[in-house]
Amino acid sequence: MTCAWNVILLDIEGTTSSVSFVYDVMFPYVLRELDAYLDSAWNEPGLAPVLDQIAQDAGSEDFATWTADCTDESERRAKVATEIRRLMDGDVKATGLKALQGMIWKNGFERGEMIAQVYADVPEALQAWTSAGLRVYIYSSGSIGAQKLFFGHSEAGNLLQYFSGHFDTTTGPKQVAKSYDTIAAEVGEAAEKVLFISDVVAELDAAQEIGMDTRLSIRPGNKPVKDGHSHEAITSFAQVSLG
Numbered sequence: 134m135t136c137a138w139n140v141i142l143l144d145i146e147g148t149t150s151s152v153s154f155v156y157d158v159m160f161p162y163v164l165r166e167l168d169a170y171l172d173s174a175w176n177e178p179g180l181a182p183v184l185d186q187i188a189q190d191a192g193s194e195d196f197a198t199w200t201a202d203c204t205d206e207s208e209r210r211a212k213v214a215t216e217i218r219r220l221m222d223g224d225v226k227a228t229g230l231k232a233l234q235g236m237i238w239k240n241g242f243e244r245g246e247m248i249a250q251v252y253a254d255v256p257e258a259l260q261a262w263t264s265a266g267l268r269v270y271i272y273s274s275g276s277i278g279a280q281k282l283f284f285g286h287s288e289a290g291n292l293l294q295y296f297s298g299h300f301d302t303t304t305g306p307k308q309v310a311k312s313y314d315t316i317a318a319e320v321g322e323a324a325e326k327v328l329f330i331s332d333v334v335a336e337l338d339a340a341q342e343i344g345m346d347t348r349l350s351i352r353p354g355n356k357p358v359k360d361g362h363s364h365e366a367i368t369s370f371a372q373v374s375l376g
């Protein structure tokens with residue numbers, strides 16, 4: 134059997150998994166744990182680059198410059214917590230925020246306080262696609278660390294074995310065509326050999342602009358999509374026909 138694609142690239146929220154799991158379980162977990170996490174992890178070396186990224190996302194050079202007006206560490210921590218809450222209120226998909234969320238979710242997934250929801254057709258499709266010789270990658274606004282925690286602790290078990298790799302916003306914004314060019318180059322395929330599935334038309338438009346094939350994911354609870362787009366819609370991965 135010859136297949137139209139060599140690679141399937143997947144979004145998470147609204148595609149493999151429900152928007153409500155992210156908004157009603159994962160984001161509240163971050164808001165609940167944020168202050169305690171910042172207190173306990175403040176001096177850990179892994180936090181420093183994330184704080185620099187949060188400062189850069191806010192338009193500053195680095196964390197030291199961004200917090201130059203703070204008189205002590207508790208003021209610096211409070212400034213970070215306020216910024217994280219502001220970004221989450223606006224659902225901003227900033228790279229630093231996403232990295233910090235991933236670090237906070239680590240405890241939740243590893244202690245079994247959260248188990249990632251995936252649609253029932255997802256594990257079956259991952260199995261079928263990889264058995265057919267396709268490579269599957271994730272491209273999500275969630276950090277690569279968060280993606281690995283998520284699929285490593287799903288209600289269908291550890292699904293990481295199915296993925297050949299992961300991309301997040303460190304590759305570029307999801308609504309920008311150049312990001313998909315970079316991904317095609319990194320996975321070593323012509324854009325035409327990549328199928329991208331997402332719930333967001335602007336992301337699909339960007340992928341289509343460079344020649345990727347696309348499917349619009351329609352799942353319960355997704356934001357309604359306006360007519361007039363040029364993407365075939367699917368309600369289940371079982372509708373992806375390998376030819």
Ligand SMILES: CSCCC(=O)C(=O)COP(=O)(O)O
Binds near residue numbers: 280
């Ligand atoms: C494990 S990713 C958690 C969900 C998340 O934070 C997010 O922003 C998902 O965005 P997507 O690009 O997958 O729609």
Ligand SMILES: [Mg+2]
Binds near residue numbers: 144146
């Ligand atoms: Mg999505």
